[in-house]
Structure formats: structure tokens, C-alpha cells
Amino acid sequence: MSVEREKLKQIRGEFVAQWGALGTQWGINRTMAQIHALLMTSPTPLSTDEVMEELEISRGNAHTNLKELVAWGLVRMVVRKGERRDFFEAEKDVWTIFTTVARERKRREIEPALTVLSQCADGSEEMTTPEGKAFHDQVRQLQDFVAFASKMADRISGMKHGFAVQMATKLLG
Amino acid sequence: MSVEREKLKQIRGEFVAQWGALGTQWGINRTMAQIHALLMTSPTPLSTDEVMEELEISRGNAHTNLKELVAWGLVRMVVRKGERRDFFEAEKDVWTIFTTVARERKRREIEPALTVLSQCADGSEEMTTPEGKAFHDQVRQLQDFVAFASKMADRISGMKHGFAVQMATKLLG
DNA sequence: TCGAATTTTCAGGAAATATTGAAACCAGAT
DNA sequence: ATCTGGTTTCAATATTTCCTGAAAATTCGA
Numbered sequence: 465m466s467v468e469r470e471k472l473k474q475i476r477g478e479f480v481a482q483w484g485a486l487g488t489q490w491g492i493n494r495t496m497a498q499i500h501a502l503l504m505t506s507p508t509p510l511s512t513d514e515v516m517e518e519l520e521i522s523r524g525n526a527h528t529n530l531k532e533l534v535a536w537g538l539v540r541m542v543v544r545k546g547e548r549r550d551f552f553e554a555e556k557d558v559w560t561i562f563t564t565v566a567r568e569r570k571r572r573e574i575e576p577a578l579t580v581l582s583q584c585a586d587g588s589e590e591m592t593t594p595e596g597k598a599f600h601d602q603v604r605q606l607q608d609f610v611a612f613a614s615k616m617a618d619r620i621s622g623m624k625h626g627f628a629v630q631m632a633t634k635l636l637g
Numbered sequence: 638m639s640v641e642r643e644k645l646k647q648i649r650g651e652f653v654a655q656w657g658a659l660g661t662q663w664g665i666n667r668t669m670a671q672i673h674a675l676l677m678t679s680p681t682p683l684s685t686d687e688v689m690e691e692l693e694i695s696r697g698n699a700h701t702n703l704k705e706l707v708a709w710g711l712v713r714m715v716v717r718k719g720e721r722r723d724f725f726e727a728e729k730d731v732w733t734i735f736t737t738v739a740r741e742r743k744r745r746e747i748e749p750a751l752t753v754l755s756q757c758a759d760g761s762e763e764m765t766t767p768e769g770k771a772f773h774d775q776v777r778q779l780q781d782f783v784a785f786a787s788k789m790a791d792r793i794s795g796m797k798h799g800f801a802v803q804m805a806t807k808l809l810g
Numbered sequence: 811t812c813g814a815a816t817t818t819t820c821a822g823g824a825a826a827t828a829t830t831g832a833a834a835c836c837a838g839a840t
Numbered sequence: 841a842t843c844t845g846g847t848t849t850c851a852a853t854a855t856t857t858c859c860t861g862a863a864a865a866t867t868c869g870a
Contacts, residue, residue: 472769475760482753489746491664493828505772522830549846556775558782573662580655587648596645599678602729609731616805632789695860722816
């Protein structure tokens with residue numbers, strides 16, 4: 465039934481394209497998102513050349529973004545015995561994907577913010593004018609909140625899937 | 638004590654600059670983040686001209702980004718009686734800021750993803766080949782998870798601050 | 811209705827990011 | 841030592857995003 469093959473190819477292409485478009489919204493580049501979508505829905509690991517061909521992109525681009533995905537922990541390199549070139553496969557478990565992304569974003573977005581906030585809160589600690597106190601106060605509140613959110617993120621992304629769902633269900637119920 | 642005035646000005650400038658740099662990491666533009674930082678730590682509402690001067694940016698830029706912040710719900714326009722021009726003040730309560738950002742990001746990032754996932758899940762519903770089923774399955778799992786996360790986000794950002802903290806404390810404890 | 815003060819829009823330039831393509835590099839087989 | 845199939849790097853280019861500055865529009869008092 466080659467009709468279904470065709471349909472699958474087409475809808476998968478759709479998925480890859482749209483996921484790529486979403487990626488830009490998310491602040492990650494289109495190619496990276498596309499490769500991720502491609503690998504997540506690939507029944508087998510793919511080589512760099514297959515990725516290049518499927519997405520019609522250059523070798524350099526494919527290479528760079530595959531490396532980046534590996535750095536994020538969303539994709540791993542696998543070696544097939546008897547094969548000389550590298551293959552890549554994506555993590556498919558949604559909870560694992562989620563915690564990986566959460567950890568990475570925390571590292572890139574939350575932690576630098578905390579550094580800035582701490583610096584500024586500390587640097588304005590001793591101020592005595594009303595303006596100085598107000599500034600310190602506001603920054604301090606931000607700092608406390610972000611630190612708190614950071615801890616929460618750790619807790620949640622450290623949970624086992626089942627436990628998280630259980631907890632959430634209670635919350636949603 | 639003009640020394641402290643000077644120091645405040647300087648550290649506040651630091652904060653604004655660094656927050657702006659962070660903004661780019663977050664996927665929002667530098668100017669917008671800077672204006673936000675400026676208004677969050679301003680004891681009084683500021684006019685467009687004051688923002689322009691403080692950040693050394695053009696009127697167009699100031700205007701566009703102030704509007705954008707208003708659209709996000711992080712800043713509101715206020716009118717001072719007797720004053721013809723508009724003034725702007727930022728929301729300062731951290732929990733309110735958080736829920737506002739959460740809602741906005743959900744709208745911009747989660748919801749479009751859900752649309753894509755639903756389309757692709759539905760479009761591959763009836764597939765019978767192993768590959769087709771696997772594709773459907775993977776997309777469906779993503780869909781379920783994102784839908785779930787979406788609901789969670791609603792719940793949390795609908796909470797009163799106190800309740801959220803209480804809940805979180807139990808979680809962290 | 812006119813004019814001054816202010817806001818809004820937007821074409822064009824500047825800056826930042828992503829992508830290409832080709833050369834340099836590397837490892838194993840001969 | 842050299843060849844072959846493959847990976848990695850990176851300068852040049854293309855694309856996207858941001859910002860400016862000035863013109864057009866709006867508001868409001870006189």
C-alpha cells in the first residue's frame with residue numbers, strides 16, 4: 465500500500481516544517497528544530513547525509529545543528545557496526561525530553577538572571593535614601609522569586625514521570 | 638548625600654544593561670528588556686522622552702517597545718492630570734509579573750505547538766503500516782504531554798500568590 | 811479652524827544570526 | 841605513505857531582526 469507511504473511522508477514533512485517554524489518562536493533556530501522533529505519521528509537513526517537530503521540543507525548546517533542537539537542532550541550519536549559514518553537518534557520519551565529542555569533552559573536563562581539579580585541586590589544593600597531602598601527592595605523581590613522558581617524547576621525535573629503525573633493530577637483534579 | 642545618588646544611578650544602569658542582555662537570551666529584544674528593567678525600578682512613571690534619554694534610543698524604538706510591553710500586560714499607560722503626554726509604569730509585583738509572562742508565553746509558544754501536534758496526530762490516525770503507527774504514536778504522546786502542560790500552566794497562573802507558595806513549599810519541603 | 815505638542819508609522823540602514831560551500835582535517839584500509 | 845570516506849571548521853554570503861529618523865497623523869487648546 466504505497467499510498468499510505470506517500471501520505472506518511474507528506475504529513476511527516478508537514479510536521480517537520482511546522483515544528484521548524486515553531487522553533488523560531490521558541491528562540492531556537494529553524495534547522496535545529498527541524499532536525500529534532502525529523503529524528504523524533506524517525507523509526508531508525510539517521511546519518512548526516514540523510515538529514516541533509518531530507519531537509520535540503522548544507523553539510524555544515526546539518527553538522528552544526530546535530531552537534532548542538534547532542535549538546536542539549538536531546539539527540540545522541542550512535543555507531544552502527546560495520547558502518548563508518550555516524551548516525552543520530554533522538555530521545556523519544558516525552559518526560560525525558562521535557563526535563564532535558566527544562567534543565568537546559570534553566571541553565572541558560574534562569575541562572576544568569578540570578579547572577580545579575582544577586583549582584584544588584586547585594587550592591588544596593590546598604591543604601592539609605594528612599595530611592596535606594598526602593599531599588600534594593602524591588603531587585604531583592606525579583607531575586608527571591610527567581611531563586612524560588614529555580615529550586616522548583618530542579619525539583620520537578622528531578623521527579624520520575626509517574627510521580628510528577630500523580631502530583632499534577634492532584635493539582636488538576 | 639549625593640554620593641549615594643551617584644551609586645544608585647550607576648548600579649541601576651548596570652541592572653538595566655544586564656537585564657537587556659538577558660532579554661536577548663530569552664528571545665525578547667534587548668530594548669524591550671531594558672525598558673522593562675528601567676520601569677520596574679523606577680519610583681515614578683516615566684514619559685517616552687525620559688525613556689529615550691535614559692537608554693539613549695530613538696523615539697520610534699522607545700515607542701514600539703513601550704507598546705509591546707503594554708501589549709504583554711507588563712506595563713501600563715498612566716495619565717498625569719495636567720500633563721498632556723503619556724507616562725508608563727511597570728507592574729512590580731513579582732507573582733503578577735510571573736503569571737503575566739506565563740500566560741503570554743503559553744499563548745505564543747504552547748498553543749501553536751498544540752495546533753500543529755493535533756493536526757498531525759489526527760492526520761495520521763488511520764495509518765496501518767508500522768511506520769505510520771509509530772509516527773502517530775510519537776506525535777500523539779507529544780500532543781498529550783503538551784496539552785497536559787498547558788492545563789498545568791493555566792492552573793498555576795490562575796492561583797493566588799499565597800496559595801502557590803504554600804503548594805510549592807510542600808513540594809520543596 | 812489653526813497650530814503646537816505629542817504619538818504613530820514606516821522605509822531604509824545597521825546589527826545580529828543562520829547557512830553555505832569548500833578546504834582542512836582525521837582515521838582506517840591498502 | 842597514500843588513498844578514501846567521512847567529519848569539522850570557518851570565511852563569505854544570505855536572511856532575519858532591530859533601530860533610526862523623519863514624515864504623517866492625532867489631540868487638544870486657543
